[in-house]
Amino acid sequence: MKSQNHWSAVRVSALRDLTPTVREIVLQPVEGVAQHWAPGAHLQLRVRVAGREQTRSYSLVGLPADVPGAYRIAVKRLADGRGGSMAMWDLAVGDVLPASAPNNHFPLSLDAPGTLLIAGGIGITPLVGMACQLRERGTPVRLLYAARSAAELAYADDLRVALGDALVCASSDRGExxxxLAALAALPMGSPCYVCGPAGLLDAVREVWAAQGRAPADLRFETFGSGGRLPTGSFQVKVPRHGVDITVAAGESLLDALEAAGVPVMSDCRRGECGLCAMDVVDLQGEIDHRDVFLSEGERQGNQRLCACVSRVVGSVCLDSAYRPDGDLAAQSDANRGFALVS
Ligand code: FES
Known part of the structure; x- marks a missing residue:
């Protein structure tokens, strides 16, 4: 959770372009060495976007031994994103930035009889280490990996060496x-499936998963949230409890804008999964573009809460937060239903 974050400095020690839009970045702690982490873990980084420091979350790639003492991430350049990826692409070797300790809400079960991994685009990043760890242990694993084009299949060559026929790639530019349906049908009942990719991919997997009568807890996921169904523009936000009346710019998240204005909001994943940042909607003039995967469809339609890290508004909104500076954090977390990384 954000309230527990401890920031320390990391230095960019290596850069490598994996595809035309994916850059690998190796980060070396300025003091000491990287803390222990396991596949599925992520790192939060503070980057300057449009003159403000903002937090971004990146999955750690591969296994800790791949870059001893350091962290490895890969960043997809999104020219029309919120600016974080562009700031990351502007980094040069030697640059220093604040980083959290590794945190893992997407842990891998090592004792399952078999495992299916499904990646969409840059969603491959947490799954590289999972695939390698399972393969090292001799656990049956298959990895399905889709991207818009064959040139954007980052780490595919390494994965092919590690997995052989257990890696199945598909690229849209080849009509693949x-x-x-077939991959899930071949997965033994009771085996887990890990999905990381856009919300549309997760929706497609969820549909097949449910149709096959599988246990919801065996489907584990991380997403980039949804790209939204409404245009991304600026909007007005009031939080009367904190005397705040601000404009959220098109290039920043509601959560970043509230934090910059001094409004305390609990958060963790910052990608619409955990629900910790969910805020109460007191008044709405316009429409909410729910971009999370935490709230249920009914909750989204009810418009009584929104996830500040990814969701946006067309118009204006008045909000209140479950966070109370002197309140019971456990109760607040419970109010937000805790983590929902397992659907
Ligand atoms: S911080 Fe996790 S849903 Fe917003």
Whole structure:
């Protein structure tokens, strides 16, 4: 949770372009060495976007031994994103930035009889280490990996060496599609499936998963949230409890804007999964573009809460927060239903 974050400095020690839009960045702690982490873990970084420091979350790639003492991430350049990826692409070797300790809400079960991994685009990053760890242990694993083009299949060559035929790639530019139905049908009942990719991919997997009568807890996921169904523009936000009346710019998240204005909001994943940042909607003039995967469809339609890290508004909104500076954090977390990384 944000309230527990401890920031320390890391230095960019290496850069490598994996595809035309994906850059690998190796980060070396300025003091000491990287803390221990396991596949599925992520690192939060503070980057300057439009003159403000903002927090971004990146999955750690591969296994700790791949870059001893350091961290490795890969960043997709999104020219029309919120600016964080562009700031990361502007980094040069030697640059220093604040980083959290590794945190893992996407842990891998090592004792399952078999495992299916499904990646969409840059969602490959946490799954590289999972695939390698399972393969090292001799646990049956398959990895389905889709991207818009074959040139954007980052780490595919390494994965092919590690997994052989257990890696199945599909690229849209070649007219290829993942056969989710067949892949899930071949997964023994009771085995877990890990999905990381856009919300649309997760929705497609969820549909097949439910149709096959599988346990919801065996489907584990991380997403980039949804790209939204409404245009990304600026909007007005009031938080009367804190006397705040601000404009959220098109290039920043509601959560970043509230934090910059001094409004305390609990957060963790910052990508619409955990629900910790969910805020109460007191009044709405316009429409909410829910971009999270935490709230249920009914909750989204009810418009009584929104996830500040990813969701946006067309118009204006008045909000209140479950966070109370002198309140019971456990109760607040419970009010937000805790983590929902397992659907
Ligand atoms: S911080 Fe996790 S949903 Fe917003």
């Amino acid at each position: 599609r993942l056969d989710l």
